[in-house]
Amino acid sequence: MTRQWTSFNIASVVLGFAFLYIPILLLIIYSFNASKLVTVWAGFSTKWYAAAFANLGLVDAAWVTFKVAIVSASVATVLGTMAAMALMRYTRFRGRFLFSGMIYAPLVMPEVITGLSLLLLFVAVGMERGITTVTLAHITFSMCFVAVVVQSRLASFDRSLEEAALDLGATPARTFFSITLPIIMPAVIAGWMLAFTLSLDDLVIAQFNSGPGATTLPMKIFSQVRLGVTPEINAVCTILVAIVTLGVIIASLSMKYNDVQRARAEQLAMQTK
Amino acid sequence: MRPHDWRRLVSNPKQPAALNRSFHPWLEKDKQPFIEFQNVTKRYGAVTAVDDLSLKIYEREFFALLGPSGCGKTTLMRMLAGFEQVTQGDVFLAGENLADVPPYRRPVNMMFQSYALFPHMSVEKNIAFGLKQDGMAKSEINDRVADMLALVKMExxxxxKPDQLSGGQKQRVALARSLAKQPKLLxxxxxxxxLDRKLREETQFELVDLQEKLGITFMIVTHDQEEAMTVADRIAVMDHGRIIQVDPPMEMYERPNSRYVADFLGDINLIASKTVGHAKGKVLLQSDSGQDLQVNTSEEFAVGRNVWFASRPEKLNISRKKPAKALNALEGEVWDIAYLGGLTVYKVKLDSGEFVKAAVLNSAVSGADMITWEERVWVSCSPQGARVLIS
Structure with missing residues (x-):
């Protein structure tokens, strides 16, 4: 394998990254535009950030979104982890194959269908649409993502660790909380973060299941954009990008830290053989 | 009374192990077994892992389950730990039926093949884990952990953390953790x-010492026959979910009850034969190629029965001339030689077409006069050095 940069390599990298990041870069740059016109550059300014924070509609929507995202991600993580445990652990129950297939199905289900079916359900049971229904809807569709992430971690989990805990006198519940959960924690956290982001940027399902007073940020942005894109929206989106980027950076740094720790541990083990 | 005084053991580790040479509880009449399997069967769907097996193990025994992979030895052990349910039959521990006792209520601890050390806990926390489940006082836990660390020399x-330990160290921690609760059965x-070979051999002797010091019943599962013979008071050789033979190592090696056991435990030469009669304390055989053979035994066999003349390689003599008192002497040609340092193993093709192995101790520094490839030789075996196997 050659390690040299060829013009083809460079071209692929530049084109690939340009395709991915030019739209976002443009959005960020224009959020600092002094002009009210989105497409005309008229000097640097941060006034649209101030305007965004002064826009009570936007701030309310952001607040709703965070509440929904935190609650739904947390509940989805608990349910998804339980589902993953059941599917991985009790390998011989009847219909296991069907159940694990059904866990994956919502991953590929069109959002419109998920949103619509939930709406029909809430209407049928006479539930007032609002923040509760949006949260329930988000739990439903993000739970399976958590289950998939946790399940893949459990697949490589050494069962004899749990057996050792039982053998040493820990009840099954204690075994789960003091052995299994701490070991699969990184996957559980990753699942939570995934569920959180999914909830944060969901538009379609929220659109179907929300009601008055429960407008999420994506819904708000979408409705404002229909009246014309303002630099204010650019500012809000830039903040969202910043939050997501920060999350990714923290996650990858902590993983890197773990790798370094492990390498150091292995070195120590070698030295003291 | 506490079963063993850990502090005394730790402070005086060089104390000679109380090796009781007359330890044969399995020979005592009316002796209560500590563990008893009664007609135990375990099926996984259509596969029978353990097949109508009965076995008694006595207190303070070091018992080895030996067999190839898939013979059911691990299943049998996991039944004692409580990780496998019995399909049929009963398992008793100290007189108590274990059927409805979950793993976390059994006075049994297990050391796992993978060690199963909890990766997110320090060595101390690992050892303390079982003690905490019992609600032991903190100071007492600390004392016990320190004792256990001293016992396995890991102070x-x-x-x-387990990641920061070598394989041998992990093995010691796993052992300490499984002994910390002072189980009745390990x-x-x-x-x-x-572990690598050298460390394994050292550790085998340490295990024996430890077991003798602590007086706990140990049960080991292994596929390594030397390991089983080194550590165990008695060995059970298993195959296809059944026990083929249960005996102390020497008995098992010298008097295997079948070709399977003879071949599994060491090397064996087998010559297909028929019984032709009995003499005083002897059975007379004729090999299928017409050679007269005899074996010292008090057993009686029906005349004309198909049997095997069985002898271990180290019990065969090899010489260029026919030995003077030629009993069980067979002529052949050296086919192959394996020089192993301490031993030389000759593979000889007999004139009847069968192959036998003879192991010769290299007691003198080897010289030029050694028997070499394609030489004509006589292989002989005294009637005491052979056995008659019927299956």
Whole structure:
């Protein structure tokens, strides 16, 4: 394998990254535009950030979104982890194959269908649409993502660790909380973060299941954009990008830290053989 | 009374092990077994892992389950730990039927093949884990952990995480953790499988010492026959979910009850034969190629029965001339030689077409006059050095 940069390599990298990041870069740059016109550059300014924070509609929507995202991600993580445990652990129950297939199905289900079916359900049971229904809807569709992430971690989990805990006198519940959960924690956290982001940027399902007073940020942005894109929206989106980027950076740094720790541990083990 | 005084053991580790040479509880009449399997069967769907098996194990025994992989030995052990349910039959521990006792209520601890150390806990926390489940006082836990670390000579490693230990150190921690609760029975699942040869041999002797000092019943699962013979008071050889023979190592090696056991435990030469009669304390055989053979035994066999003349390689003599008192002497040609340092193994093709192996101790520094390839030789075996096997 050659390690040299060829013009083809460079071209692929530049084109690939340009395709991915030019739209976002443009959005960020224009959020600092002094002009009210989105497409005309008229000097640097941060006034649209101030305007965004002064826009009570936007701030309310952001607040709703965070509440929904935190609650739904947390509940989805608990349910998804339980589902993953059941599917991985009790390998011989009847219909296991069907159940694990059904866990994956919502991953590929069109959002419109998920949103619509939930709406029909809430209407049928006479539930007032609002923040509760949006949260329930988000739990439903993000739970399976958590289950998939946790399940893949459990697949490589050494069962004899749990057996050792039982053998040493820990009840099954204690075994789960003091052995299994701490070991699969990184996957559980990753699942939570995934569920959180999914909830944060969901538009379609929220659109179907929300009601008055429960407008999420994506819904708000979408409705404002229909009246014309303002630099204010650019500012809000830039903040969202910043939050997501920060999350990714923290996650990858902590993983890197773990790798370094492990390498150091292995070195120590070698030295003291 | 506490079963064993840990502090005394730790402070006086060089104390000679109370090796009781007359330890044969299995020969005593009316002796209550500590563990008893009664007609135990275990099926996984259509596969029978353990097949109508009965077995008694006595207190303070070091018992080895030996067999190839898939013979059911691990299943049998896991039944004692409580990780496998019995399909049919009963398992008793100290007189109590274990059927409805979950693993976390059994006075049994297990050392796992993978060690199963909790990766997110330090060595100390690992050892303390079982004690905490019992609600033991904190100071008492600390004392016990320190004792256990001393017992396995790992005092300086209490704060380490399992990732920071070598294979041998992990093995010691796993052992300490499984002994910390002072179980009545310790199960060892291929405990030394991951260690290199030298360390494995050392650790085998340490295990025996430890077991004698602590007076706990040990049960080990292994596929390594030397390991089983080194550590165990008695060995059970298993195949296809059944026990083929249960005996002390020497008995098992010298008097195997079948070709399977003879071949599994060491090397064996087998010559297909028929019984032709009995003499005083002897059975007379004729090999299928017409050679007269005889074996010292008090057993009686029906005349004309198909049997095997069986002899271990080290019990065969090899010489260029026919030995003077030629009993069981067979002529052939050296086919192959394996020089192993301490021993030389000759593979001889007999004139009847069968192959036998003869192992010769290299007691003198080897010279030029050694028997070499394609030489004509006589292989002989005294009637005491052979056995008649019927299956």
């Amino acid at each position: 300086d490693f209490g704060k380490r 199960l060892l699942d291929e405990p030394l499988g991951a």
